[in-house]
Amino acid sequence: MGGARLDGRVERGNQTRQLVLGRAVHVASTEGLEGLSLGRLATELKLSKSGVFALFGSKEELQLATVRAAVAVFVDHVLTPTRAVPPGLGRVWRMCESWLSYSQRRVFSGGCFFYATIAEFDSREGKVHDALASTQTGWVTFVEETVEEARVRGELAADTDVSQLAFELIAFMELANAESVLHNNNPGYTKAARAILGRLHAVATDPSALPAAP
Amino acid sequence: MGGARLDGRVERGNQTRQLVLGRAVHVASTEGLEGLSLGRLATELKLSKSGVFALFGSKEELQLATVRAAVAVFVDHVLTPTRAVPPGLGRVWRMCESWLSYSQRRVFSGGCFFYATIAEFDSREGKVHDALASTQTGWVTFVEETVEEARVRGELAADTDVSQLAFELIAFMELANAESVLHNNNPGYTKAARAILGRLHAVATDPSALPAAP
DNA sequence: CCTACCGATCGGTAGG
DNA sequence: CCTACCGATCGGTAGG
Numbered sequence: 001m002g003g004a005r006l007d008g009r010v011e012r013g014n015q016t017r018q019l020v021l022g023r024a025v026h027v028a029s030t031e032g033l034e035g036l037s038l039g040r041l042a043t044e045l046k047l048s049k050s051g052v053f054a055l056f057g058s059k060e061e062l063q064l065a066t067v068r069a070a071v072a073v074f075v076d077h078v079l080t081p082t083r084a085v086p087p088g089l090g091r092v093w094r095m096c097e098s099w100l101s102y103s104q105r106r107v108f109s110g111g112c113f114f115y116a117t118i119a120e121f122d123s124r125e126g127k128v129h130d131a132l133a134s135t136q137t138g139w140v141t142f143v144e145e146t147v148e149e150a151r152v153r154g155e156l157a158a159d160t161d162v163s164q165l166a167f168e169l170i171a172f173m174e175l176a177n178a179e180s181v182l183h184n185n186n187p188g189y190t191k192a193a194r195a196i197l198g199r200l201h202a203v204a205t206d207p208s209a210l211p212a213a214p
Numbered sequence: 215m216g217g218a219r220l221d222g223r224v225e226r227g228n229q230t231r232q233l234v235l236g237r238a239v240h241v242a243s244t245e246g247l248e249g250l251s252l253g254r255l256a257t258e259l260k261l262s263k264s265g266v267f268a269l270f271g272s273k274e275e276l277q278l279a280t281v282r283a284a285v286a287v288f289v290d291h292v293l294t295p296t297r298a299v300p301p302g303l304g305r306v307w308r309m310c311e312s313w314l315s316y317s318q319r320r321v322f323s324g325g326c327f328f329y330a331t332i333a334e335f336d337s338r339e340g341k342v343h344d345a346l347a348s349t350q351t352g353w354v355t356f357v358e359e360t361v362e363e364a365r366v367r368g369e370l371a372a373d374t375d376v377s378q379l380a381f382e383l384i385a386f387m388e389l390a391n392a393e394s395v396l397h398n399n400n401p402g403y404t405k406a407a408r409a410i411l412g413r414l415h416a417v418a419t420d421p422s423a424l425p426a427a428p
Numbered sequence: 429c430c431t432a433c434c435g436a437t438c439g440g441t442a443g444g
Numbered sequence: 445c446c447t448a449c450c451g452a453t454c455g456g457t458a459g460g
Contacts, residue, residue, distance in 0.1 A: 016432080030337045032246065038455065050457075051433045059455060110337040119333030122396040123244045123324040133396055167389065167405040174392070175385035182336040182347055191381040230445080252443070264444085265445040273443060 017055050019045055021069040024062065028070070030110030032120045033063045033128060060127060067131045070113040077102040079142065087149035089156065089200065089209055095146050096169060096196045100189050103177040111181035114139075115174060143170060156203045165199065172196050190214055231269050233259060235283040238276065242284070244324030246334045247277045247342060274341060281345045284327040291316040293356065301363035303370065303414065303423050309360050310383060310410045314403050317391040325395035328353075329388060357384060370417045379413065386410050404428055 020041055028036055038059065042049040056062040082095040103112050110116055118136060121129045143166040150156045156165075176192035179185075194213045201207045234255055242250055252273065253263040270276040296309040317326050324330055332350060335343045357380040364370045370379075390406035393399075411427045418424060 032334060048434055116333050118396055119330050120246060136396060164405055164408060168409050171385035171389035175388055182332055182350060191378055194378060195382050262446055
């Protein structure tokens with residue numbers, strides 16, 4: 001039937017799309033979203049350039065699809081393991097551990113996809129900037145909610161400034177990623193873990209629930 | 215004399231070079247060092263493309279000269295005001311204030327030049343990466359030395375982990391820049407100042423020498 | 429009419 | 445610093 005042929009073509013299109021995006025997120029994490037080239041992706045994947053183009057319609061749509069694909073990877077590697085732990089101080093620490101592990105394992109070959117692409121698009125305008133900005137806001141909100149869960153459960157001091165603490169935790173994680181990618185070494189992760197545990201020990205009502213600083 | 219004519223030409227060449235680099239540091243802070251284009255700089259400055267090329271010899275040399283020019287600007291706006299204060303806790307705080315002011319005043323139109331370009335080149339290889347990496351190492355060393363000056367003067371607890379504290383201060387400054395450029399707002403600077411003063415209050419032997427947290 | 433591609437080429441621009 | 449070009453590659457589109 002015609003329907004079966006159509007489904008087969010759509011299915012192949014989806015598979016090719018996933019193939020392209022799987023490559024695009026790694027390229028963008030090292031060379032930036034502007035460094036993505038339809039022709040280069042096509043060559044590397046042994047597809048035609050116009051075939052890749054037909055899948056996305058424009059370079060900007062390829063960039064936006066790449067951001068969405070990277071978000072899905074980030075969710076799998078950071079948010080999902082965090083949610084596997086009950087809300088509270090333990091979940092806050094698991095969140096930070098998962099993030100540092102996500103960066104250190106080079107889930108994206110160029111380190112954190114969002115560090116690279118936000119630095120690239122932060123002072124531009126357009127849909128790609130806006131997609132990255134709202135992704136970043138979503139991550140900050142997730143960190144704040146995770147900290148707030150611990151505070152309302154009485155595992156953090158009641159007067160903890162949740163937004164401030166979230167800012168500080170994110171700062172340590174981001175600099176660990178930046179230093180380790182730039183210098184291709186690991187001391188930044190140790191410093192970040194020490195800094196995070198130091199802040200959490202300072203505000204935890206029962207610090208013994210946390211690991212000692214490394 | 216031939217020497218006089220040559221000097222005149224060299225002088226004009228130096229002026230044009232400074233003109234080009236003054237434009238290049240701003241372009242690179244917003245669009246990256248790879249986004250620099252000889253032709254675009256020439257058009258904007260009403261020079262010929264090959265004329266600009268002749269001043270630098272290659273795109274990579276233009277990028278390296280742009281990094282050196284940005285270092286000079288950073289020194290003027292951050293290191294020089296820091297050194298105007300006597301060594302100790304006051305100098306540490308002045309260093310952080312100067313950095314936040316340098317970012318917030320958009321001395322480079324795209325925010326901190328080094329945040330943008332290090333994110334761009336961190337996972338590449340070559341002279342530009344190496345120049346940026348050694349610039350970053352130099353900045354970290356300066357922060358550590360400034361903290362150490364305060365510690366040996368007895369203004370910080372004797373057992374302060376200098377390298378760890380420097381990491382934490384830099385993390386707060388970097389995230390303030392990243393957030394404020396991405397969202398084009400200022401709360402990140404307030405959070406960073408609060409975080410920095412919080413850490414300094416915690417290790418200072420005489421916290422009254424510092425401002426209260428904002 | 430649709431899709432998922434192909435080989436070839438459009439107008440422009442890159443570094444040199 | 446200029447004009448005049450080069451080999452190549454960019455994002456995007458043509459007909460089949």
